[in-house]
Amino acid sequence: MKLDYNLNLTQEQKLIMTQSMQLSIKLLQMSTVELKEYIDKEFAENPTLEVKYEDLEDGSNSKDKLDYKEMIKYLEFDSYGSQNYSAYDQDSDISPFTFISSKKSLKEYLIEQLREQLNDKELIAISSYIIEGLDERGYLTSSIEDLSDELKLPQKSVQAAIRIIQSLDPVGIGARDLKECLKLQLLRKNCTNEKLYSLVEDHLESLADNKYPQISKELNITLQEAQELGDIVKSLEPKPSRGFYTGEDVKYIIPDAIIKKLGEEYVIIMNDGVLPRLSINPIYKELITTEKDKEAVAYVKDKLDSALFLIKSIESRRSTLYKVLEKVIEKQKDFFDKGDNYLRPMTLKDIATELDIHESTVSRAIREKYILTDRKTIKIKDVFSSGIQKNRDNEDVAVISIKNKIKVLIEEEDKGKPLSDQGICDILNKMGFNISRRTVAKYREELGIKSSSKRKRF
Incomplete structure (x- = not known):
C-alpha cells in the first residue's frame, strides 16, 4: 500500500462565534431583571461606564411625575414591585407606602403566639426550638425520639411542646404527616363523626381518585354521605404554611413594554425607565489622548470598547423587541381588542419571516419578557400559539x-x-x-x- 503526503489549499466560509457575538445573544435573551443585574455588575467592574437612573425629582421631568391618587384607583400593586417611589409627593393624601408591610415569617408568627400564651420559659424555649425545625409546609419532620436526644430532655417534655405548637394558628401546624394535619383541623372544627376520621386515616387515596362507591361500601354509608364527607376533607388545608412568608422572596414581574390603545391603534411604550441610562465617562475619553503610559491607554481602550459594545447591544435588544411587538400587535389585534378567545395561531417562524431574521432571534427576544396591556400583564411567549x-x-x-x-x-x-x-x-x-x-x-x-x-x- 502506497502512502502519499500532499499539501492542499481549500477555501471555506465559517461563522465564528466571537465573544462579542456571544455577549450580544446573551443580552438579547435576558429578562429586564437579569439585564439590570448585569448592568450593575458591569458598572462595578468598568470605570469608563457611567450609569444614571431617571431622576423623577428633576424639574425637567416634572410632567412625568406619577399621580399616585390616580394610580391607586386602577393599578394592581403586586405587579409593580419594582416601582421607584423615591419621588413620592409628600403633599399627596395617599402614600404608596401605606400598602407596604414588612414580611412576617410563619415561624415568627408562631413564636409570637407562644410568648403571648405561655409563661413557662423552658416550655417556650423547647417549643421555639421545635418550630425552627418545621419544614416549608409547616410539618414537623423530626421524631419525638430524635428531638428528645437532641435536647437532652424526656420525651414527655417534647410531646407537651408539640401539643402546644399544634394548638396554635394556622390550624394543622406541627403535624407529622398529611393525615395528622387533616385530623388536627377536624378536631379544631369540633367534628365528632368517626366515619370522617376513618376516611382520613384509611381512604385518602380512594378519595383522591373519587372512588366514592368503594368508600361508601367500606365505611357502610350511602354514596351521598361518602361524597359529603369527602367534600369536608377536600375543604381542609394540606399545607398549613400557605399564605405565610417562608423565606423565598417574591419575584416581581417587570414588563418590558406597555401596549396602549389610542383611538383605533395600539402603540408600544418601551419600559425604559426600569433600566439606567448608560454613557461613557468623559474623563476616560480625554485620558486616551493625554496619557503617555501605553499600558494605561491600552487598558482604558479595552474598557471603552466593552462599554460601547454594551450600550450598542442594549439598544439592539430594545430595537429587536420593539419590531417583534409591532408584528405581534399587527397579527393579534383581535386578541388585544376582545380577549383570549380571539387569539390567532402565530408561530415564531411567522414573525421571523416577516422581519427577515432567524427564528432563534425571535425566541431569544421574547424569552422571559412581559407586556402590560389594558387588561393584564402577559408573558409575550403566551401570545404565540400553534x-x-x-x-x-x-x-x-x-x-x-x-x-x-x-x-x-x-x-x-x-x-x-x-x-x-x-x-x-x-x-x-x-x-x-x-x-x-x-x-x-x-x-x-x-x-x-x-x-x-x-x-x-x-
Whole structure:
C-alpha cells in the first residue's frame, strides 16, 4: 500500500462565534431583571461606564411625575414591585407606602403566639426550638425520639411542646404527616363523626381518585354521605404554611413594554425607565489622548470598547423587541381588542419571516419578557400559539381557544354525568373543530382538570 503526503489549499466560509457575538445573544435573551443585574455588575467592574437612573425629582421631568391618587384607583400593586417611589409627593393624601408591610415569617408568627400564651420559659424555649425545625409546609419532620436526644430532655417534655405548637394558628401546624394535619383541623372544627376520621386515616387515596362507591361500601354509608364527607376533607388545608412568608422572596414581574390603545391603534411604550441610562465617562475619553503610559491607554481602550459594545447591544435588544411587538400587535389585534378567545395561531417562524431574521432571534427576544396591556400583564411567549384546522371555514384556530371551549363545556356539564374526553371531542367536532380524543385529554390535563370519573358527583 502506497502512502502519499500532499499539501492542499481549500477555501471555506465559517461563522465564528466571537465573544462579542456571544455577549450580544446573551443580552438579547435576558429578562429586564437579569439585564439590570448585569448592568450593575458591569458598572462595578468598568470605570469608563457611567450609569444614571431617571431622576423623577428633576424639574425637567416634572410632567412625568406619577399621580399616585390616580394610580391607586386602577393599578394592581403586586405587579409593580419594582416601582421607584423615591419621588413620592409628600403633599399627596395617599402614600404608596401605606400598602407596604414588612414580611412576617410563619415561624415568627408562631413564636409570637407562644410568648403571648405561655409563661413557662423552658416550655417556650423547647417549643421555639421545635418550630425552627418545621419544614416549608409547616410539618414537623423530626421524631419525638430524635428531638428528645437532641435536647437532652424526656420525651414527655417534647410531646407537651408539640401539643402546644399544634394548638396554635394556622390550624394543622406541627403535624407529622398529611393525615395528622387533616385530623388536627377536624378536631379544631369540633367534628365528632368517626366515619370522617376513618376516611382520613384509611381512604385518602380512594378519595383522591373519587372512588366514592368503594368508600361508601367500606365505611357502610350511602354514596351521598361518602361524597359529603369527602367534600369536608377536600375543604381542609394540606399545607398549613400557605399564605405565610417562608423565606423565598417574591419575584416581581417587570414588563418590558406597555401596549396602549389610542383611538383605533395600539402603540408600544418601551419600559425604559426600569433600566439606567448608560454613557461613557468623559474623563476616560480625554485620558486616551493625554496619557503617555501605553499600558494605561491600552487598558482604558479595552474598557471603552466593552462599554460601547454594551450600550450598542442594549439598544439592539430594545430595537429587536420593539419590531417583534409591532408584528405581534399587527397579527393579534383581535386578541388585544376582545380577549383570549380571539387569539390567532402565530408561530415564531411567522414573525421571523416577516422581519427577515432567524427564528432563534425571535425566541431569544421574547424569552422571559412581559407586556402590560389594558387588561393584564402577559408573558409575550403566551401570545404565540400553534393552531389546529377548523373544518367549517378552513381557518386555523389557536390552541388556547380550544382549551377555553373545553373548560366551558366542563363547567356547564351535568355533574352527575360528566362529559368523557370522547364526549367533549364529539361536541367540538360538531362545532367544526378537527380534534381527536387524545388531544382533548392532553388539553384537559394541561388545564389541570380531572378526568370524568374523578369529576362525577352523586
